[in-house]
Amino acid sequence: MGWLTMTRMAMGGHETPKAYLDAQLTYERKAEGDTPFQGLRVLKSVYSGSTYYAAAERYDENGKRIYVTAIICLVRWNPRASDGHIFGYKDMDEDMGPCEASCPRSVLALLTTTSHPFALDWRRRCYRMLALRERRIADGDLIRFPEPMKFTDGSEHREFRIRRDGQKTVLTLADGRGRFKISRLLERRFEIVREPKVAKTFFPAA
Template sequence: MGWLYMHRAGMGGFDTPKAYLDNQLTWERENEETGTFEGCRVIRSVSTTGAYYAAVQRYGPNNQTHAISAVICFVRWNPKAADGLLFGYKDMDENSGPVEAGCPRSILEELGPTSHPYALDWRNRCYRQLRLKERKIADGDMIRLPEPMQFTDGSEHAEFRVTKRGAKIELSTPDGRGRFRISRLMERRFEVVPPKRAPRTFFPATP
């Protein structure tokens, strides 16, 4: 499915993309082909910058339920859009193998078992991304990228000293020179370099 854009009126009175999408994924109806009752409900949803993630459950008559699965929506939200098309989204389920792998842990932990190869691959990529994001680095740590990165001043560096200023992270060279920013740093591969230990000095025993 491609992108769907709408004006404020098209959002049906909902003020946020999350509220609108929660409503879109909550429904009950009669299947026209089989004549059976079916429905869908949102177990949990999270809206992030540029994306919406939901754990949803399909159900049928006699409280028959299916395994909880994931729905992912790419979201564009611009309340000040000049043409009035303030909200756009593109939806897919996990069986489509979305490229986006930033699903929060709270959604992943709600999902039921699946054997679909695309869904399994997507979940694995999401967990790998979470493990990267959840790493801890402290003020003063030194980190090393797998290979040097080139910056706008033409310099290339692979090792950086970390300076934390609240939630922001600034980087400098190991000797304290320069100030560098790396976008989405916590989603990148790097290792924390253990501090160098001074060699121990042994003194011979006095006879």
């Protein structure tokens, strides 16, 4: 599907993209003719500011679970849009193999098993991203990228020292020179270099 955009009035009183999408994914449709009953409810959803992830449960007319799948929506949210269309979204489910693979663990944990190849690939990519983001790097750690990173001054470097500046992470060269910034650091592939520790020599008093 393409993008659907709307004004605040069209959002039906919902103040945020998350509230609107939660409501859209919660419904019951009675059986009509050859069309069976359809029920859907959101078990858990997370909205990051540009992407919405939800674990949505499909159930039957008795309220019994059929399966839980992931629904992903790309979101555009601009309350000050000049044309009044402040909200837009593009929805897809995991069977479509979305490119966006930053689904939180709390949503992934609720999904039921699937055999769909695109959904399986998407879930693998999400767990790989989680593994990258959940790495712990400490002040003073030396990290090494697979390939040198090129910066605006033309320099290229592969190894960086981690320095904590309050809540910020600052990168320097291994010897402490320079200050570098690498966007989305924890989503990138790098290794933590295990440096040999030099024991201090102790000279007892004569």
